[in-house]
Amino acid sequence: MIEHEILNVENLNFSYSDRRILNKISFSVKRGEICGLLGPNGCGKTTLLKCINRLLNIESGIIKINGRDISKLSRSEIAGLIAVVPQELHVAFSFSVIQMVLMGGTVRYGFSGIPGRKDYTLAYEILEELNIDHLASRRYNELSGGEKQIVLIARALFQRSEIMLLDEPTSHLDFKRQHLIMEMIKKITKERGLTTLITLHDPNTAGRYCNRLTMLNRGCVCHHGSRDNIFHAESLESTYDMKINIEQTESGRSVVYPAFDLNKK
């Protein structure tokens, strides 16, 4: 393993009962990178995130973080290394925003421990950093989709893990908020020296914000590498099984769009 690689997945296989969902998945992510996971619906993106966080037990293969095999780590050790931002979190009960953020730090409070005054101060600092300190005492349930997502990101930051996993964090947000959230993820990844693994639907978003891409199709990695090397029409075509065009704008950005009218055969 190369020294600055923080996440290493080797030959990972995973099945739900008899159905193989992930097949010989291998890829690695370097410290400080934002790695986007792309692929059609049902290709195993979310399953892969759950395997990395050991919410699902893999059939075979190895997942290493900082060189440590996660299958040998305790739940709290994993929580110290990986923080998760779920796609959309519905909570049956109305916790306040500050409580939601404080929950991220649970591993540091010890057995049956509860957050102390210092933890509250630190949690408020994160809310300030993300410009949502005015929401601190609001109930999480009553927030808008975008605000909820920022609270979940704040919670992940408060967990102080090295790796942040995000599952489609922007899928239910409007166009502006999608980009606000992605800018925020980019900024905190850089400033805090995090490593971010993010599943995304939109290749344009991935192309814009990720510096590494892993493309999945039918449970296999079909392309993996730096964005500059693999973000081209051929790789996206084989990932999504469709004709794709990429155009360069005047400012040098790549814009992806389907190459034909999908309604015509």
Next chain:
Amino acid sequence: MKKISPFLIIILLLIAGILFALTSGQYHISLNTLRDLLVLKLYGGTPGDGLATQAMVLWSVRLPRILMAILAGSALSVSGVVFQGIMRNPLVAPSFLGVTHGAVFGASMAIIFFSTAALSVEVSAFIWAIAAVTIVYLIGGRGINTLTTLVIAGVIVSTFFQAAGSLLKYIADPYEQLPTIVFWMMGGMNNIIWTHVIRASVIISAGVAVIYILRWKLNLMALGDEEALSMGVNVKFLRAILMIFATLLAAASSSSCGIIMWVDLIVAHISRAIVGADHKRLIPFSALLGGFFLLMTDTIVRSIPGGEIPISIITSFIGAPLLGYLLLKQKKQWKE
């Protein structure tokens, strides 16, 4: 205006409730008499002829019953809060998850096959309550922990233990055992003596203490298994511990007072609406409110002229319409 703490209000209500309960009932004791009796007790005096009956009623009948009502109400409510938290479902409660019926079945078993001596009733009630909730969890908790499957599983298990309890009534000795069992099934506090109060207070305070220690992790459990796991909680272990102690609370109440429906569900609900979802506040508040609620209900039950009625009738008359109202009012929040 500064907001008055809901804790202060409920504590004052509870104190007022205790005074009211001490003085009211079929045998009237006025506030003045109550004061005299308290003074006598404090200075270790013997009540004179005029006060002897009142002293007996107060210290041997009314006070233990009042304490038991508060203890049982607290235990059921905290148990309700815990079950709602770990099942992430504001519609579950021990009395609807088969816990209460399992406990009463266990108590009946002990009465028929063992003896009522020592802790056999409590132990048997606890074991069967655990069995009931485990079955509910296995049926209703598989796959996605949905609201509907859990509620249906609770109905299934409750019905089964109700039937099993009815069967026990047939084989029970009609003179010795049947009246005791029937009492348990109807629920009530008319036979409470100090021994029950002491046993229940030890079990219930221990149970509430353990649950209160785990209050923060219970918050995480209320977010969901995957969430709690991602934040480093050993979900399976913690759920087992919390379920055992919540069941212990419900069983301790049921083995002394029989089936009391609705208190757990309703008090947990109202407490959540008043103090929010954080268990740090929710657990003590629901304990106080539950104690107050059951104390008031029991005082009504024993003050009705023409003989006592089972307490569950009153709790159901209050609880059922109240839940209906809450469902109408909060429908949006419960949507999954």
